[in-house]
Amino acid sequence: MTKADVVYSAETQKNPIIGSIQLIKELFKMRQLFTVLLSSALHKRYKGSYLGVFWTMLNPLMTMLGLALVLPLIIKFRMDDYIIYLFSGILAWGMISASVVGGGSAILANQSFVRKVYLPKLIFPIVLVSAELVNMVITAVMLHIIALMFSISVNTDILYLLSAIVLIYLFGICLASITSVLTVYFRDMKYLLSVVMQTLFYLSAIIFPITLLPEKYKMLMEFNPFYQFVRLFHQAIYYGETADWSCFFTPMIIVCVMFLLVILIHQKIDRYLVYRL
Amino acid sequence: MSAFIQVENLSIEFVKYLGGEPSLKADMISILKGCGQKNRKIKFRAISGINLDLANGDRLGIIGRNGAGKSTLMKAVAGIYAPATGTVRLKGKLVPLLELGTGFDQFSSVRQNIYLNGAILNIPKEKIAELEPMILNFSELEEFKDQPLSGLSSGMRSRLSFSIASFLEPDILLLDEVFAAGDKSFVKKARLRMLEIIETSKIVMFSSHQESLILNVCNKAIVLEKGEIIFSGDPGSAINYYNNNIVSSK
Numbered sequence: 001m002t003k004a005d006v007v008y009s010a011e012t013q014k015n016p017i018i019g020s021i022q023l024i025k026e027l028f029k030m031r032q033l034f035t036v037l038l039s040s041a042l043h044k045r046y047k048g049s050y051l052g053v054f055w056t057m058l059n060p061l062m063t064m065l066g067l068a069l070v071l072p073l074i075i076k077f078r079m080d081d082y083i084i085y086l087f088s089g090i091l092a093w094g095m096i097s098a099s100v101v102g103g104g105s106a107i108l109a110n111q112s113f114v115r116k117v118y119l120p121k122l123i124f125p126i127v128l129v130s131a132e133l134v135n136m137v138i139t140a141v142m143l144h145i146i147a148l149m150f151s152i153s154v155n156t157d158i159l160y161l162l163s164a165i166v167l168i169y170l171f172g173i174c175l176a177s178i179t180s181v182l183t184v185y186f187r188d189m190k191y192l193l194s195v196v197m198q199t200l201f202y203l204s205a206i207i208f209p210i211t212l213l214p215e216k217y218k219m220l221m222e223f224n225p226f227y228q229f230v231r232l233f234h235q236a237i238y239y240g241e242t243a244d245w246s247c248f249f250t251p252m253i254i255v256c257v258m259f260l261l262v263i264l265i266h267q268k269i270d271r272y273l274v275y276r277l
Numbered sequence: 278m279s280a281f282i283q284v285e286n287l288s289i290e291f292v293k294y295l296g297g298e299p300s301l302k303a304d305m306i307s308i309l310k311g312c313g314q315k316n317r318k319i320k321f322r323a324i325s326g327i328n329l330d331l332a333n334g335d336r337l338g339i340i341g342r343n344g345a346g347k348s349t350l351m352k353a354v355a356g357i358y359a360p361a362t363g364t365v366r367l368k369g370k371l372v373p374l375l376e377l378g379t380g381f382d383q384f385s386s387v388r389q390n391i392y393l394n395g396a397i398l399n400i401p402k403e404k405i406a407e408l409e410p411m412i413l414n415f416s417e418l419e420e421f422k423d424q425p426l427s428g429l430s431s432g433m434r435s436r437l438s439f440s441i442a443s444f445l446e447p448d449i450l451l452l453d454e455v456f457a458a459g460d461k462s463f464v465k466k467a468r469l470r471m472l473e474i475i476e477t478s479k480i481v482m483f484s485s486h487q488e489s490l491i492l493n494v495c496n497k498a499i500v501l502e503k504g505e506i507i508f509s510g511d512p513g514s515a516i517n518y519y520n521n522n523i524v525s526s527k
Contacts, residue, residue: 003368004367004368006356006366006367006368007364007366007367008356008364008365009360009364010361010362010363010364030399032396032399032401032402033393033396033397033399037396040385040389040393043385043389044385110382112378112379112380112381112382112383113379114357115357115376115379116373116376116397117356117371117373117380117397118355187300188301189301272359275291
């Protein structure tokens with residue numbers, strides 16, 4: 001008897017390591033779907049026009065502009081090139097918040113595919129975050145161009161920035177994978193997530209420099225994983241040439257641990273998610 | 278290359294929530310009230326203890342009342358529903374045509390949806406590019422090819438999904454009869470096309486309420502009742518069994 005291509009069994013998931021390898025293999029097999037989904041996501045976002053790129057950037061741009069105009073008026077701190085600081089933080093935050101909040105609906109929004117054939121559901125948060133990555137890179141480039149036009153000096157460390165982008169991309173995938181599954185089980189999670197993210201925005205040292213905090217709270221910031229990633233972008237863009245590479249240590253550990261966690265969770269429940277849709 | 282389907286002791290279990298959609302709020306309330314989550318959830322077996330063995334050339338007709346487990350069985354073979362017990366083994370390229378409107382993205386254009394539909398079935402992109410004009414032609418949707426799917430009528434959508442599947446040259450075809458839907462002229466065309474794909478596929482699982490179709494197309498048939506195979510044999514005697522034991526006893 002010839003060997004089967006596909007086996008669906010009630011027993012395959014007993015061993016988490018075999019399950020994980022299987023999941024990664026299945027994901028790799030779906031790389032064509034990944035490109036098609038990504039290109040359709042980008043197409044929808046930019047609607048095939050150059051103006052489309054501008055529209056999607058309007059959101060971070062306006063947030064930044066509003067904050068940069070109002071905050072110096074009400075808060076008594078002076079900071080050189082505050083707008084650059086703000087921009088680097090918001091760039092990172094855009095990715096994090098889109099992954100957490102957008103990730104929430106990643107699997108639910110693609111139910112139609114899940115009901116058609118067997119697919120590793122992990123592909124949907126990965127596509128979502130990848131589209132966000134494209135947006136992030138475009139935003140970063142555009143904002144540098146704008147800064148040049150207004151002759152604001154930015155001395156970004158390109159290598160540092162690229163490494164930070166890669167790391168935050170992986171972090172985003174982990175976040176989105178977790179929230180996409182949570183939202184399948186608890187449909188009201190998405191409202192909760194956006195409220196939580198709003199609060200965390202103010203706790204992640206995006207609109208104020210961390211040096212402003214009293215010494216004991218500064219220590220607490222180290223335990224905010226989101227701040228760890230925001231800091232990488234501060235280092236890359238705001239501090240530029242004096243960027244401190246040791247800031248990568250904790251974020252890398254966070255990503256590794258979360259990645260393992262995500263794979264372990266998904267190989268266990270991926271197949272059973274369809275029953276909850 | 279030979280294709281096969283082997284199903285061993287397959288059961289599918291559904292979880293039903295008594296209190297509507299699962300939500301964090303509802304869980305919090307039930308914890309505060311002091312009653313656990315467990316009594317809100319019930320499990321039931323949609324199909325149980327199914328054994329099937331299909332090889333090249335087999336056309337299996339599935340007969341049964343609504344809710345007997347016909348589509349659940351085919352969805353389990355497609356891998357959509359993970360088994361609660363047992364195993365499904367397959368060899369060959371599988372194309373399912375089970376639930377209307379699945380495998381599509383409402384906001385993408387007709388053309389993009391052709392590519393999406395091909396990609397979820399892992400058909401190479403070049404192959405789909407080659408088939409695209411034929412699919413558009415057969416579904417008579419050429420003039421709508423750059424419109425988003427949400428702008429199409431439901432009849433047009435089912436025409437599209439039928440047309441895509443009909444050109445993918447499956448080894449294993451899972452077919453629910455609802456799929457040959459559309460207006461009168463399309464139904465006629467689709468019927469012929471359906472018989473053609475059934476002819477070229479290596480294995481077909483086919484559920485229908487039309488006895489003549491089952492008799493014409495299939496060489497084997499099973500009767501499902503409450504998720505179990507109660508009869509298995511040639512199509513003629515399966516239909517007799519169904520009519521005598523299930524239809525007339527109600």
